[in-house]
Amino acid sequence: MPEYTASAIAAAVKAGERSAVSFAEEALGRAEQTSDLDAFVHLDADRVLTQARAVDARIAAGEDPGPLAGVPVVLKDNLLANDEPATCASRILDRYVSVTDGHAVSLLKASGAVTFGRANMDEFAMGSSGENSAVASARNPWDRDRVPGGSSSGSAVAVGAHVAPLALGSDTGGSIRQPAAFSGVVGAKPTWGRVSRRGLIAFASSLDQIGPFATTVADAALCLEAIAGFDPGDATSADRAVPSWSESVGQDVKGLRIGVPESFFGDGLDDDVEASVRGALEALAGAGAELVPVELPHAKYAVATYYIIACAEASSNLARFDGVRYGHRSKTATDVLSMYARSRVEGFGEEVRRRIMLGTYVLSAGYYDAYYRKAQQVRARFIEDFQSAFATCDVIASPTAPTTAFRFGDNADPLSMYLADVYTIPASLAGLPGISVPAAPGADGLPTGIQFVAPSWDEATMFRAAGAWERLRGPLGRPTHAADVEEG
Amino acid sequence: MAIDRDTLLHTAMLARLDCASLPEPELDTLVDQIGRIIGYVEQLGEVDTDGVEPAIHPVDVTPRLRPDVASEPLGAARVLANAPDTRDARFVVPRVVGQGADDA
Numbered sequence: 327m328p329e330y331t332a333s334a335i336a337a338a339v340k341a342g343e344r345s346a347v348s349f350a351e352e353a354l355g356r357a358e359q360t361s362d363l364d365a366f367v368h369l370d371a372d373r374v375l376t377q378a379r380a381v382d383a384r385i386a387a388g389e390d391p392g393p394l395a396g397v398p399v400v401l402k403d404n405l406l407a408n409d410e411p412a413t414c415a416s417r418i419l420d421r422y423v424s425v426t427d428g429h430a431v432s433l434l435k436a437s438g439a440v441t442f443g444r445a446n447m448d449e450f451a452m453g454s455s456g457e458n459s460a461v462a463s464a465r466n467p468w469d470r471d472r473v474p475g476g477s478s479s480g481s482a483v484a485v486g487a488h489v490a491p492l493a494l495g496s497d498t499g500g501s502i503r504q505p506a507a508f509s510g511v512v513g514a515k516p517t518w519g520r521v522s523r524r525g526l527i528a529f530a531s532s533l534d535q536i537g538p539f540a541t542t543v544a545d546a547a548l549c550l551e552a553i554a555g556f557d558p559g560d561a562t563s564a565d566r567a568v569p570s571w572s573e574s575v576g577q578d579v580k581g582l583r584i585g586v587p588e589s590f591f592g593d594g595l596d597d598d599v600e601a602s603v604r605g606a607l608e609a610l611a612g613a614g615a616e617l618v619p620v621e622l623p624h625a626k627y628a629v630a631t632y633y634i635i636a637c638a639e640a641s642s643n644l645a646r647f648d649g650v651r652y653g654h655r656s657k658t659a660t661d662v663l664s665m666y667a668r669s670r671v672e673g674f675g676e677e678v679r680r681r682i683m684l685g686t687y688v689l690s691a692g693y694y695d696a697y698y699r700k701a702q703q704v705r706a707r708f709i710e711d712f713q714s715a716f717a718t719c720d721v722i723a724s725p726t727a728p729t730t731a732f733r734f735g736d737n738a739d740p741l742s743m744y745l746a747d748v749y750t751i752p753a754s755l756a757g758l759p760g761i762s763v764p765a766a767p768g769a770d771g772l773p774t775g776i777q778f779v780a781p782s783w784d785e786a787t788m789f790r791a792a793g794a795w796e797r798l799r800g801p802l803g804r805p806t807h808a809a810d811v812e813e814g
Numbered sequence: 815m816a817i818d819r820d821t822l823l824h825t826a827m828l829a830r831l832d833c834a835s836l837p838e839p840e841l842d843t844l845v846d847q848i849g850r851i852i853g854y855v856e857q858l859g860e861v862d863t864d865g866v867e868p869a870i871h872p873v874d875v876t877p878r879l880r881p882d883v884a885s886e887p888l889g890a891a892r893v894l895a896n897a898p899d900t901r902d903a904r905f906v907v908p909r910v911v912g913q914g915a916d917d918a
Contacts (some may be wrong), residue, residue: 421896422896423895423896425888425892425893425895425896426888426892517873518871518872518873519873519875532870532871532872533872558878558880561875561877561878562871562875564873624861627857627858627860627861629854630854630855630856630857630858631858633851633855634855634858641829645830648830649898650897650898650905650907651893651896651897651905652896652897652898653896653898655898655899659908660908661908661909661910662907662908662909662910663830664832664908665907665908666830667827667830667831667832668832668835670829670830670831670832671831671832671833671835671836674831679831679833679844680844680847680848680851682829682831683822683825683826683829683831683833683844683848684848684851684852685829686825686828686829687817687821687825687848687852688855690825690828696859697855697858699868700858700859700861700863701855701858702868702869702870703861703863703866703867703868703869704858704861704863705868705869705872706863706866706867706868706869707861707863707866708869709869709872739847740847740851741847741850741851741854744851754872755872756872757871757872757873758872782873
């Protein structure tokens with residue numbers, strides 16, 4: 327089999343050419359080989375094989391398990407999967423076991439996929455490197471001394487190191503797109519409301535979305551088709567039919583208007599990343615796309631707006647971790663208030679505590695109007711900015727991140743880490759779909775990413791641009807630390 | 815705008831985080847970091863937002879009620895499955911009423 331992709335695996339399983347168990351065993355072997363990359367918080371081989379056997383039984387009975395039949399799909403450790411641990415890479419949930427499937431996970435299983443382990447992440451999805459994990463940080467498959475990006479660090483690594491062809495992550499301010507760029511894979515965030523958030527342990531409810539990591543745009547589209555759709559159990563889930571995005575991936579870009587925000591190419595952008603992204607834009611123009619300058623005038627306020635809103639919502643969402651019904655309960659509690667306060671300070675890491683504090687502060691009496699309400703008004707301006715931009719273009723292209731993967735410890739100051747999300751945050755604030763696709767590597771051989779952002783509900787155009795660029799770019803090299811494969 | 819230590823500790827109390835128990839240097843660092851982040855986000859004051867409705871959601875969300883029909887509950891067993899301390903079908907917690915000095 328030439329390619330380790332979801333499409334190829336599902337086809338082989340459905341045609342009876344290879345068993346789901348054989349793919350599961352192969353993926354487990356690959357995970358073992360790359361275990362020093364710490365992509366996983368937890369990986370239960372028995373559970374993987376049991377699911378694979380069930381898929382094979384359905385094939386043997388002449389049934390169609392679904393479009394992702396037998397495909398190993400890694401789950402970020404903030405996605406509930408029945409009877410599996412869900413720790414959010416936090417000590418406060420270090421022994422938590424889910425009692426239900428989240429909605430996206432149940433759709434994934436219904437498509438025939440085999441859920442494959444619990445992926446490492448920044449604690450409670452708060453981070454842009456993977457370093458905020460309460461267990462060891464995941465490592466970049468291209469260079470072990472560099473971060474894979476975050477917060478969906480392990481998901482990006484599992485796919486980037488060719489352990490599994492698909493992974494699910496979550497994206498609040500860039501937590502799928504940025505690690506995809508750093509780790510050399512495709513990562514997509516859908517329109518807010520496109521994928522149910524029921525069963526995603528909440529960080530910031532007006533920003534969170536679940537999305538796929540893949541090695542090809544076609545696989546990302548296939549995965550998103552499987553998990554998207556209306557869920558009455560999520561009050562913010564959109565009651566909209568799921569288009570066949572796979573059909574958009576092969577379309578050409580003749581006449582496609584690609585908006586280029588020049589302000590995204592200014593100070594702070596690595597020369598190599600800029601060169602790669604501009605090269606991609608030229609190639610797309612050569613293939614018939616039209617490059618259109620656009621402006622997003624409020625872009626410089628993106629990080630500030632995001633951190634007020636996200637932290638405020640996080641302070642509310644994480645209030646449930648109080649030692650009462652689940653999670654860590656302090657042994658030094660003397661009464662109920664000290665149980666809350668000590669369980670939380672013991673169980674949450676530094677970055678989580680910082681963000682809860684910030685969120686509590688901006689929501690507190692006397693500050694609410696100046697910070698939280700103001701940020702929501704600026705957010706409305708972001709939405710207007712994008713609407714104006716999309717009057718003259720069909721999709722907006724930019725670098726995904728301002729740099730390639732940095733070294734561990736390089737962004738120890740929280741504020742400098744926050745600035746890593748400067749290009750991904752605007753789409754999050756406006757609820758727009760965005761995808762990162764690898765562009766040409768930098769001079770140091772490290773991956774770069776180009777991001778395409780489309781109007782709400784127009785993932786089709788996002789996949790169209792992404793697929794076209796991928797074809798123009800051609801194959802990428804193999805990461806240094808990818809699992810070895812004996813080509814058969 | 816720097817934040818002072820008392821404000822930080824008050825915020826921590828609101829957030830039910832026992833920051834007063836943190837070692838001094840850690841507390842000082844936290845005061846500094848949060849102060850700088852708040853200083854950074856204050857630039858939003860520059861933005862003209864006169865008459866702008868706050869965008870609580872990025873896309874329009876219509877509040878939706880589900881039909882008033884009984885559905886399958888999670889069940890006590892599952893709800894209690896991860897609890898630190900239970901008795902019968904209840905979560906057990908330290909004393910709520912009459913707390914503090916009364917209890918040795």
